[in-house]
Amino acid sequence: MTRRPGRALLVPAILLLLATLDWSYVGTEQFVNALTIGAVYALIALGYTMVYGIIELINFAHGDVFMVGSFVTYWLLSSLGFNGTISDLPLLVVVLVGTFLAAMVVMGGIGVVIERFAYRPLRNAPRLAPLITAIGVSFILQNIIQIFFGPSPISAPQVIDVQARVNLGGVDVSVVKLFVIAVAFILMIALQTFVSRTRMGRAMRSTAIDRDAAQLMGVDINTTIAVTFFIGSALAGAAGVVQVLYLGTTNFQLGFQAGLKAFTSAVLGGIGNITGAALGGFLIGFIEVNSTVAGFSRWSEAIVFGILVLVLVFRPTGLLGQQLGERA
Amino acid sequence: MKLARVGAALAIASIVVGACSGSATTAPSAGGGASAAPASAAPSAVGGASAAPASAAAGAVDVKIGIELPLSGADLPNGQPTLNGVKLALAQIPVPGFNVTLNVQDDAVNGVHDPQQGAKNIQTLVNDASVMGVVGPFNSNVAKAEIPIGNAAGLVQCSPANTNISLTKPEFGAGDLRKTNPDKIAYVRVATTDDIQGAAGADIAYTIVKARKAFVIDDTETYGKALSDQFVATFTKLGGTVIGGSSHGVPKSGQGDFTSLLSLAKKDSPDFVFFGGVTATGGGLLRKQMVTAGMGAIPMGGGDGLSDGAASVKGSFLNLAGDQGDPNTYMTVAATHDIPNPTKLAADYKAMFGAEPGAYSASGYACAQVILEALKNVGADRAKVRAYVTDPSHTYDTVLGKFQFDKNGDTTQRIISDYTFDPGTKDWKFVSQKDFGAG
Numbered sequence: 001m002t003r004r005p006g007r008a009l010l011v012p013a014i015l016l017l018l019a020t021l022d023w024s025y026v027g028t029e030q031f032v033n034a035l036t037i038g039a040v041y042a043l044i045a046l047g048y049t050m051v052y053g054i055i056e057l058i059n060f061a062h063g064d065v066f067m068v069g070s071f072v073t074y075w076l077l078s079s080l081g082f083n084g085t086i087s088d089l090p091l092l093v094v095v096l097v098g099t100f101l102a103a104m105v106v107m108g109g110i111g112v113v114i115e116r117f118a119y120r121p122l123r124n125a126p127r128l129a130p131l132i133t134a135i136g137v138s139f140i141l142q143n144i145i146q147i148f149f150g151p152s153p154i155s156a157p158q159v160i161d162v163q164a165r166v167n168l169g170g171v172d173v174s175v176v177k178l179f180v181i182a183v184a185f186i187l188m189i190a191l192q193t194f195v196s197r198t199r200m201g202r203a204m205r206s207t208a209i210d211r212d213a214a215q216l217m218g219v220d221i222n223t224t225i226a227v228t229f230f231i232g233s234a235l236a237g238a239a240g241v242v243q244v245l246y247l248g249t250t251n252f253q254l255g256f257q258a259g260l261k262a263f264t265s266a267v268l269g270g271i272g273n274i275t276g277a278a279l280g281g282f283l284i285g286f287i288e289v290n291s292t293v294a295g296f297s298r299w300s301e302a303i304v305f306g307i308l309v310l311v312l313v314f315r316p317t318g319l320l321g322q323q324l325g326e327r328a
Numbered sequence: 329m330k331l332a333r334v335g336a337a338l339a340i341a342s343i344v345v346g347a348c349s350g351s352a353t354t355a356p357s358a359g360g361g362a363s364a365a366p367a368s369a370a371p372s373a374v375g376g377a378s379a380a381p382a383s384a385a386a387g388a389v390d391v392k393i394g395i396e397l398p399l400s401g402a403d404l405p406n407g408q409p410t411l412n413g414v415k416l417a418l419a420q421i422p423v424p425g426f427n428v429t430l431n432v433q434d435d436a437v438n439g440v441h442d443p444q445q446g447a448k449n450i451q452t453l454v455n456d457a458s459v460m461g462v463v464g465p466f467n468s469n470v471a472k473a474e475i476p477i478g479n480a481a482g483l484v485q486c487s488p489a490n491t492n493i494s495l496t497k498p499e500f501g502a503g504d505l506r507k508t509n510p511d512k513i514a515y516v517r518v519a520t521t522d523d524i525q526g527a528a529g530a531d532i533a534y535t536i537v538k539a540r541k542a543f544v545i546d547d548t549e550t551y552g553k554a555l556s557d558q559f560v561a562t563f564t565k566l567g568g569t570v571i572g573g574s575s576h577g578v579p580k581s582g583q584g585d586f587t588s589l590l591s592l593a594k595k596d597s598p599d600f601v602f603f604g605g606v607t608a609t610g611g612g613l614l615r616k617q618m619v620t621a622g623m624g625a626i627p628m629g630g631g632d633g634l635s636d637g638a639a640s641v642k643g644s645f646l647n648l649a650g651d652q653g654d655p656n657t658y659m660t661v662a663a664t665h666d667i668p669n670p671t672k673l674a675a676d677y678k679a680m681f682g683a684e685p686g687a688y689s690a691s692g693y694a695c696a697q698v699i700l701e702a703l704k705n706v707g708a709d710r711a712k713v714r715a716y717v718t719d720p721s722h723t724y725d726t727v728l729g730k731f732q733f734d735k736n737g738d739t740t741q742r743i744i745s746d747y748t749f750d751p752g753t754k755d756w757k758f759v760s761q762k763d764f765g766a767g
Binding site for chain 2 (some may be wrong): 029030033034036037142146150151152153154161164165174178184247248249251253257288289292293295297298300301
């Protein structure tokens with residue numbers, strides 16, 4: 001998909017070099033922390049970037065979809081009677097698979113409903129209109145959760161033992177973190193495969209490039225956009241499960257903060273670009289952890305956004321540019 | 329166009345209605361708060377005749393106490409018990425000749441205390457001519473936004489919980505907050521200040537826990553940063569070491585993820601972790617993540633921002649920290665624990681609200697006492713109430729004990745209470761209190 005083949009190798013090479021250097025600077029434990037934080041941002045950022053790529057909408061409600069996902073997870077686990085670590089491995093696997101599937105399907109469904117009622121009627125309206133409805137949907141989701149679960153932060157069951165460690169090259173690393181990173185990578189590879197190899201993925205790409213031409217070529221635009229929302233929201237749902245497993249807490253305002261960071265990730269990597277969003281998410285995770293290690297935790301936000309400004313000044317389309325939509 | 333005209337008509341109608349109802353409630357003082365001579369004359373006559381509860385008596389003057397507290401969201405476990413303390417005071421203390429009600433304003437926006445909302449609320453209360461004094465706010469950053477407005481309007485505010493030094497002490501910039509009327513302060517507080525509270529936290533760490541190497545984190549807010557800085561100063565002075573030499577800030581928008589900071593802390597093996605902040609800005613999550621990071625055995629301490637109820641209270645520090653996180657936690661409250669009659673207050677509170685009082689219920693009660701005392705003595709005149717409350721020569725005999733306000737509005741009762749987690753009741757347990765004297 002890249003036009004200059006040289007760059008395809010250059011970017012991963014630079015990243016690999018940077019990652020290795022950083023590993024030796026921050027150490028294994030902090031490296032894993034950065035990957036974990038980055039994985040959550042990346043999972044959410046994918047939804048932003050896919051939706052932007054296909055209908056050029058900054059879906060401000062997406063962070064709240066993630067938040068609702070974490071509450072669905074909390075509700076599911078606690079109503080099934082789980083209130084702590086599950087030590088029985090087969091049961092744990094069943095619970096994890098079930099939770100991920102349920103949260104992803106439910107949130108995917110909610111995403112499709114949001115698209116159908118809040119965005120589709122405005123698809124040909126001026127661009128500001130769906131942006132405002134997106135903000136509206138964000139408030140609606142927050143308020144629904146506030147009504148059902150209350151405004152206080154919630155302590156959610158962490159079914160994976162958070163104190164379990166495995167020894168990786170002489171350093172004890174938390175199992176939960178490795179699990180989170182693995183889940184994120186599996187989902188991202190699955191997404192990349194889906195978009196680049198399947199018929200529906202091709203429909204998504206062609207709709208992103210030119211909606212009218214795609215329609216003329218027989219692509220069902222409505223279905224394609226609905227599928228995009230389903231996948232993006234399902235990934236946010238998965239991030240919601242991850243949030244509960246990893247931090248064991250959630251609150252109805254979580255979506256705004258997480259959404260802002262994830263949106264930044266998407267812009268940093270090049271909004272509309274799936275690889276870029278994942279890269280941006282991990283980058284922000286690394287920037288945050290590095291500023292903490294360097295003793296600048298107080299300034300981590302300023303550093304993140306400072307780097308964003310710098311990148312945008314020199315590369316207005318983000319690090320990897322816009323792969324999906326060529327119209328900015 | 330048509331819609332705009334209808335809207336304008338509605339707005340005018342509502343102003344007229346508002347004005348009517350306003351003049352109805354403050355009928356005796358037709359010109360608003362300034363000329364309340366008839367109002368103040370009436371109560372003193374009644375007051376002289378009998379001290380019986382006459383709040384419901386015919387002819388009583390309607391006055392209000394403003395409430396400016398965070399009453400929704402994550403701050404609710406703080407705000408509600410404080411408000412209940414005020415309600416209890418109103419129910420128990422007769423103010424002959426007056427019918428005292430509340431004008432309640434919530435400064436929480438989306439569940440978290442918000443300075444801008446607080447400023448709006450104070451303006452609302454200033455505009456309500458029947459409000460004679462305000463109990464609140466709860467959070468120091470909210471107070472910072474409110475004090476200039478109250479000062480300009482001459483409406484007295486009594487905070488049950490603010491502890492930040494810059495709110496009152498001119499040497500820390502309080503003069504900037506009361507520029508309009510530098511000589512007429514309109515803000516007092518019954519809680520003592522962070523310089524003492526942070527010192528008390530360091531005292532717990534050094535003397536009770538016997539820690540020598542502390543890791544300090546703050547939430548980058550007005551309250552949390554000042555508390556942590558004072559902890560660092562005192563702990564170092566006592567002979568302890570603070571890792572990195574200063575406090576590490578974690579802004580709330582970091583999703584409450586302290587993992588990488590804790591990985592950093594663990595390398596230097598601290599024997600105490602101090603958090604300057606409140607539960608809503610990450611207190612409980614920090615403790616929970618300390619367990620996750622394998623640091624659950626290290627004691628953690630904080631200020632009164634963590635004092636928000638038992639482990640069974642949803643969203644409280646102890647609730648979020650979890651079963652493994654609760655042991656070995658300490659916090660201080662910038663008020664006296666050994667109040668003169670704790671059993672009576674607890675029993676009355678329980679009878680009225682069906683729960684144990686919160687850490688600041690008595691403080692809310694005391695603030696209401698101060699304002700009611702002024703009301704009894706000078707009548708329904710906002711300016712006189714302000715002058716009476718802030719007069720350093722007046723001693724108040726409250727549920728917290730006897731105290732005065734100094735010329736800056738700070739209480740002369742400089743006592744800090746220490747608490748730790750009690751595994752039996754799964755709640756905070758009083759350890760000791762220390763009188764830091766009339767500094």
